[in-house]
Amino acid sequence: MSAPTVIPVATAAPYDVVVGHGVLDRLPGLLPAGVQRVAIVCPESLEDLLEPLADLLDGYEVVVLQVPDGEESKDWEVAAACWEGLGEEGFTRSDAVVTLGGGATTDLGGFVAATWLRGVAVVHVPTTLLAMVDAAVGGKTGINTPAGKNLVGSFHEPAGVLCDLALLATLPREELVAGLGEVIKCGFIADPRILELVEETEPADLTADSPVLRELVERSVAVKAAVVAGDLKEKGGVDGHPGREALNYGHTLAHAIEKATGYGIRHGEAVAIGCVYVAELAARAGELSPELVARHRAAFGRVGLPTSWSGASFDDLLATMRVDKKSRGNQLRFVVLEDLAKPVVLAGPSEEDLRAAYAALAGS
Ligand SMILES: NC(=O)c1ccc[n+]([C@@H]2O[C@H](COP(=O)([O-])OP(=O)(O)OC[C@H]3O[C@@H](n4cnc5c(N)ncnc54)[C@H](O)[C@@H]3O)[C@@H](O)[C@H]2O)c1
Ligand SMILES: O=C(O)C(=O)C[C@@H](O)[C@H](O)[C@H](O)COP(=O)(O)O
């Protein structure tokens, strides 16, 4: 296997994202100097991955904080149970959290690390494609509330991220496909080569050991690293670029769909639907060409992601979208494309355009 790729994230507190096969033994090297105790946040369902990881932490006192699987873990009561566990172990500021799991686990574990003692170090070991290319990188952490997705959280950057592609060997196909939703999103907002790779490759060939999958991971992480290095806290970009909000492409509707379904849809699937929706919106409220709208449907559809949806009333979805973090007062704001890899913010689109785009989404 080839050597690991190291992608630096050049924020004020820089760190590395290490991508490769069989790279788990790099974990101790990513922990800050002086750490004595490590709390591994991990769902019970990934127990088989836990033992080999804990074995690598010889010389540290290791505590395991077991959490529920998936979205169920992004809950304040689960965070409170983790705080309780850290308290019982007397965790100090020289100790660290390691997350082992998908994006739900890195979001929750990152939030626990961000809030315990107002912030202790965290290293993410993502085990899904989605978490490798997106959730583990960039420092957004959070939990859900009854009002919606990720409404409580903070920016807390990791000390390092370890993407061992070998871990994807056990990932169910639907989960890998869901991760491709965020990969393809990166293609549309910033790196069209990603789209070409997806369009050129037989989807079934995108497996854990595929060199193309590795290139897709590296390119997506590079997109995210560049965006967050320029605008970590989503204050806005320069020259009309939305800054970090660009990474939220497709997410305004996606999060509303997730809430409407009681999180019965995978995040990456909802993102695919949300991206088709904003493409339809940009075709009406902006100038996105019909060809680019069609390319959205083709790219997401090619890998098996949904490109149409009509599972809730638009009024319900609209109410949820109003509390999206990009909203300002009563004004909804969406990230749309004015062209390939040219994201812009569309502020206050008309309700007529919003509804027409939803009708187009249902009809496709
Ligand atoms: N913070 C961010 O910037 C950011 C970015 C994107 C997504 N997210 C969040 O990430 C979450 C989605 O992450 P996800 O798609 O990884 O879902 P997930 O964490 O729910 O994991 C999906 C499923 O895969 C299983 N799984 C994980 N790794 C496995 C492995 N190696 N083998 C077998 N099964 C495995 C899990 O147990 C789970 O059942 C959402 O909550 C989303 O909001 C956050
Ligand atoms: O990192 C970001 O910024 C993103 O928007 C990446 C998204 O893929 C991710 O789902 C994120 O959690 C959404 O953030 P939110 O601020 O809308 O909760």
Ligand SMILES: [Zn+2]
């Ligand atoms: Zn996302």
